Amino acid sequence: MRTLSRFANVVAAGLLAVIFVAFILQIVLRYVFNWPVGWTTEVSLLAWLWLVLWGAAFVLKDREEIRIDFISANVGRRARMGMGIVGSVCVVVLFAMQLPAAYDYVSFMKVEKSSYLNTRFDVLFSIYIVFSVAVIARNLWNIVQLCRGKDPAADAPLTPGSAL
Structure with missing residues (x-):
């Protein structure tokens, strides 16, 4: 059971890392290289959706x-x-x-x-x-x-x- 709990936490942490990297990448591409991209927003939104529902289902305890x-x-x-x-x-x-x-x-x-x-x-x-x-x-x-x-x-x- 502990292994499953660790796996759930690792997935949640990975999704949070994806959101963070996409956010930083969006800022750098827009303001440093003057190259606005939309896919970073989409990645952040989808990772957030998965993070919230994954966390509520498998990480959050009663x-x-x-x-x-x-x-x-x-x-x-x-x-x-x-x-x-x-x-x-x-x-x-x-x-x-x-x-x-x-x-x-x-x-x-x-x-x-x-x-x-x-x-x-x-x-x-x-x-x-x-x-x-x-x-x-x-x-x-x-x-x-x-x-x-x-x-x-x-x-x-x-x-x-x-x-x-």
Whole structure:
């Protein structure tokens, strides 16, 4: 599992490096050589899209997500676990419902290509399908963990007597 986590982090760092290099290259080409190019902007935007969705799917841990917890922070562990299960079930259902339409749309985008890189949009936007499947899988795992008495967001097991 650690190897996969490292791989996910390396991919994210690589995408960030691509954005940085493209940005610097764009500045140098425009202001030093007076040669404005558009492909660097396209590379930066596409790498940003992949970085955000890749990071949310594989790098960000549950305890690192931003949560509005003013309700769950003021209830007991059992209620918090129940709220976590309900929330995760809702996420699984909603993402599963949108997945066929998202797949159809991404597949349809094979008819379009990017302006400068001449890459098909279905390839560029395929990261959204990967992201959706990862969100579903993560929330299914959260449901299992919560039913076992562990809180994935806290990254610490709940007390033995508090399981549902």
